[in-house]
Amino acid sequence: MAELHNHLVQPYAGITDVQRVGLGVEACAERVARFGYISKQLMLVHAGKMTSVANWEFKAAVGQQLWESALHWGIWRERIGQLRAHEHLIESHAEGPLYDLFQELLRSQNDAEYAVGLYTVILPAYQQALQRYRAETNPLVDQPTVRAVGHVLLDLDAHLAFGQSVLAAIEPADRPELAGWQAHLAAYLEAAGGIDGTQPVRPTYTLPAPRSDGEFRIPPSFARDDRFMTSLPKINPWNEDAIPDHLEFRPVRREKKQLEGRLKQAKTRKLCERAG
Numbered sequence: 001m002a003e004l005h006n007h008l009v010q011p012y013a014g015i016t017d018v019q020r021v022g023l024g025v026e027a028c029a030e031r032v033a034r035f036g037y038i039s040k041q042l043m044l045v046h047a048g049k050m051t052s053v054a055n056w057e058f059k060a061a062v063g064q065q066l067w068e069s070a071l072h073w074g075i076w077r078e079r080i081g082q083l084r085a086h087e088h089l090i091e092s093h094a095e096g097p098l099y100d101l102f103q104e105l106l107r108s109q110n111d112a113e114y115a116v117g118l119y120t121v122i123l124p125a126y127q128q129a130l131q132r133y134r135a136e137t138n139p140l141v142d143q144p145t146v147r148a149v150g151h152v153l154l155d156l157d158a159h160l161a162f163g164q165s166v167l168a169a170i171e172p173a174d175r176p177e178l179a180g181w182q183a184h185l186a187a188y189l190e191a192a193g194g195i196d197g198t199q200p201v202r203p204t205y206t207l208p209a210p211r212s213d214g215e216f217r218i219p220p221s222f223a224r225d226d227r228f229m230t231s232l233p234k235i236n237p238w239n240e241d242a243i244p245d246h247l248e249f250r251p252v253r254r255e256k257k258q259l260e261g262r263l264k265q266a267k268t269r270k271l272c273e274r275a276g
Contacts (some may be wrong), residue, residue, distance in 0.1 A: 008171075020138050031197070033076075033093070038195055040073045044102075046063075054226075055166075082144060095118075096227060101192055104211055105118070127153065127160065
């Protein structure tokens with residue numbers, strides 16, 4: 001009869017290094033809060049830059065990464081509560097160096113600058129911070145966070161792999177202004193102590209002058225990929241009463257007129273009832 005040798009079965013459901021001291025609950029919550037803020041800012045910055053990205057493939061990836069960043073934000077928000085903290089820890093970074101970092105990223109002036117900011121500064125630092133967390137926390141006690149980190153890293157690995165194709169498409173790749181922009185964002189990242197706040201902090205008075213000078217406004221016009229043409233107007237130059245017949249969507253206007261007629265009848269009926 002076959003026997004199961006109990007002492008040969010891996011303990012702790014296969015989790016190893018369970019004797020590691022790890023991080024305290026407060027330290028875990030603080031780092032998770034920063035991860036949550038990073039995910040939220042990535043989501044918002046992608047949304048803000050969507051109309052400004054011209055390259056079609058890059059724009060599609062920005063949309064996908066926006067959605068996945070939103071999922072990550074939800075993961076970190078849920079985990080922060082499980083760590084006996086509150087999601088206000090996430091929003092506590094809304095006024096500080098992390099906020100300044102993403103405000104600068106929003107001011108990327110073209111596809112190349114945005115790609116350099118994302119794929120050479122922000123996302124690699126985020127990836128390293130998650131890997132550092134996984135290496136320092138207790139993998140048994142903090143298993144839910146370790147599991148969340150693993151799932152987010154899967155997405156970040158895919159984002160960075162795609163990003164390499166975008167960076168490789170930049171010509172010439174060694175333009176001085178791109179190197180300057182990379183150094184600019186890296187300086188703001190250093191002022192935040194890195195993504196997770198564990199790195200040496202750069203004094204803010206040594207930072208280069210910011211590009212951000214107030215609230216960000218999404219550009220009203222869409223950047224277009226030069227490879228494609230469009231035959232549809234993106235802005236309506238006519239008011240509603242002067243739309244040319246060939247551009248008029250008749251069913252909608254007919255329904256609107258019918259609705260206006262019914263409203264007039266209802267008002268007339270109500271007036272008659274009051275008069276009677």
